[in-house]
Amino acid sequence: MHPQHEHKDCIANALEQAISICEEKGVRFTRLRRSVLELVWENHGPIKAYDILKQLDSDIASVKPPTVYRALDFLLENGLVHRLNSLNAFVGCSHPEAHKDCYFLICTECGEAMECCSNDLVTAITKTGQKNDFRPAHVTLEITGECADCRGAI
Amino acid sequence: MHPQHEHKDCIANALEQAISICEEKGVRFTRLRRSVLELVWENHGPIKAYDILKQLDSDIASVKPPTVYRALDFLLENGLVHRLNSLNAFVGCSHPEAHKDCYFLICTECGEAMECCSNDLVTAITKTGQKNDFRPAHVTLEITGECADCRGAI
């Protein structure tokens, strides 16, 4: 995790938003789902399902894979986390209230995944869909590379 | 597979290109690697490693996973196939001689994956990297949706 970043605030903020979103939607933000979301955020970066499993397991007794995957499915459906296909990992959504077409900059050095939006990108994707007569439903855009902090950039 | 498409030509063409690329690079396009590439192309669309395994298995005797994965690794390294992270599947590169920054339009109806290039997209990605002070190394861009043929478009 990089400096100048009060990560506790991230987590608290994410949980608050999750609570309010679930309330709005009338879906249940249960203890399990909350725990999983907390773990996702505590990790501050993409986390694997089986790592969540291990960490839950130390708390409560003997958690099994379906428990974790179901919680993750719920969080995915409600836009509270994202799945990074190139890593088989999960990461908290940094703006679940307003998530639209986002993509990820994944640093191979520190492992962090920055969630970004770009109108240019959205426009380019829309255009390319039109040009190819293709109706896009879902976009996976994951860019790996090296972040500024890890390159020692100022 | 959609109409007006002589797929045999695709396969033959892909093999020819593979042979010439491997020769240029001084790497060995062995019988196994050739078989795997053929299967990838025959399928005309993303194919899973274990499906390749099954199909090889019916030909030769008892093929094991590492055999397939190693051949796929070779083909990936040499740009002859691509891996679709969102599907855990592999697809032949449609222009291995000149592949640069491509992306995929994946139809959820017919399962075909069209490989496309777009300067706008590349530009947008480059820009977003610069803006975030991020040095991109590899881009995964996979767009799922419905293709023209499957929508019954003219």
Place this chain on the structure above:
DNA sequence: CGTGTTATGTTATAATATAACAAAACAGGA
């Protein structure tokens, strides 16, 4: 040939994910 290198075979196991059914927790009305 002989020899080092690259490729393939083989066994075992790791890592990721889901199916199917049972028990429990919960919600909302009688």
Place this chain on the structure above:
DNA sequence: TCCTGTTTTGTTATATTATAACATAACACG
């Protein structure tokens, strides 16, 4: 409160995807 249907969680088993580690075979080249 209690009943009842629904949703969530627990549990067992298994499917799917991928790699480690070591043995053998094929090849390249002097």
